[in-house]
Amino acid sequence: MQQSARVLTHPAFARQRFREITGRPDPALDLVEASLVIALEDEPGIDIDRYLDRVNAWSDAVRERLEGSRHIERIVDSINKLLFEEEGFHGEDEDYYDPRSALLHATLDTHAGLPITLSILYIEISRRVGVDVSGVSLPGRFLVKFSGEFGQLVIDPFDGGRVLSTVELQKLLDDVYGGGVRLREHHLRAFTSKEILARELAHLKSAYLARHDLPRAAASIDRLLILDANDPYELHDRATIAVQLHAYQEAIECFERYLALKPHAGDLARVREQIAYLRAWLEQN
Incomplete structure (x- = not known):
């Protein structure tokens, strides 16, 4: 059959x-x-x-x-x-x-x-x-x-x-x-349904990162950002993965959103320096 x-x-x-x-x-x-x-x-x-x-x-x-x-x-x-x-x-x-x-x-x-x-x-x-x-x-x-x-x-x-x-x-x-x-x-404390899904996706993200599967780790973060578009830590992680995937424009956008949410972040100078470096690379290539 x-x-x-x-x-x-x-x-x-x-x-x-x-x-x-x-x-x-x-x-x-x-x-x-x-x-x-x-x-x-x-x-x-x-x-x-x-x-x-x-x-x-x-x-x-x-x-x-x-x-x-x-x-x-x-x-x-x-x-x-x-x-x-x-x-x-x-x-x-x-x-x-x-x-x-x-x-x-x-x-x-x-x-x-x-x-x-x-x-x-x-x-x-x-x-x-x-x-x-x-x-x-x-x-x-x-x-x-x-x-x-x-x-x-x-x-x-x-x-x-x-x-x-x-x-x-x-x-x-x-x-x-x-x-x-x-x-x-x-x-x-009772978790909302979205918080439960976020916990599931966070585990999935960690599992993919442990296996160095960056595209799928990025996809997990993208869905976390659907649940909470203003999570600065996920935006930072998404930008970092975008750099590793050579998606530099996407990395810049995520880093800028991160700084808008955390204008006094402890890594402010380093993130600004990274944005400047990525912009310079895009202009030259």
């Missing part, structure tokens, strides 16, 4: 779709769809609808099991049973800087992933069954927080959906800071 040809999506179309999705109000922004579109630009042969159908089917299965229940423990148990017991999802970070580790479709294929991708899946299944849920970030671990009349419940999808106590949350901080930082409410 002849296999159907794989349909490839041009990166420009994936980029435009990402721009459209992230232009929606936060409550209407589907993290799974946006994450799959991030993957689509990097791997243009993936079938987004197939992955969305799979996530929707899992969500429907959880909804049926709940039978209308709004009891938070039952909701968490139902999601955990489906994802971690039946589907076998689990945390895996052996190759932390493999770019595929930050691409949601890879997590959906292998049923293994990083805290950020597993959390995105957990959040969107929860939202699809009508539960108020958000992402929170502690150093080295992205988590899921349920909020309501019951208070708040913090879940670790990387560890099989385990419910974390205050003591366990403190231990996550201690593992990084050696006991020097006490857990405060701001550590459990």
Whole structure:
């Protein structure tokens, strides 16, 4: 039987779709769809609808099991049973800087992933069954927080959906800071959907930089700048990569935007010198 040809999506179309999705109000922004579109630009042969159908089917299965229940423990148990017991999802970070580790479709294929991708899946299944849920970030671990009349419940999808106590949350901080930082409410601040996507793209950017894949690192920054066009640090990084890619006019524009946002930057003199050097090179070539 002849296999159907794989349909490839041009990166420009994936980029435009990402721009459209992230232009929606936060409550209407589907993290799974946006994450799959991030993957689509990097791997243009993936079938987004197939992955969305799979996530929707899992969500429907959880909804049926709940039978209308709004009891938070039952909701968490139902999601955990489906994802971690039946589907076998689990945390895996052996190759932390493999770019595929930050691409949601890879997590959906292998049923293994990083805290950020597993959390995105957990959040969107929860939202699809009508539960108020958000992402929170502690150093080295992205988590899921349920909020309501019951208070708040913090879940670790990387560890099989385990419910974390205050003591366990403190231990996550201690593992990084050696006991020097006490857990405060701001550590459990709810991330917006755009902030979650930014965290995913930041990991992707780091993974590509670790592999010296500058064009794809630049593409990751470009999407970060769609989420926040006035992030001076991403503009600086984008300019630096543009120089390495010999895209000097683009580098100048990014450096100038960086200085407009940070007129008293500590590296002001060096950046001005770099802009002058690049302008001189362009005039002579």
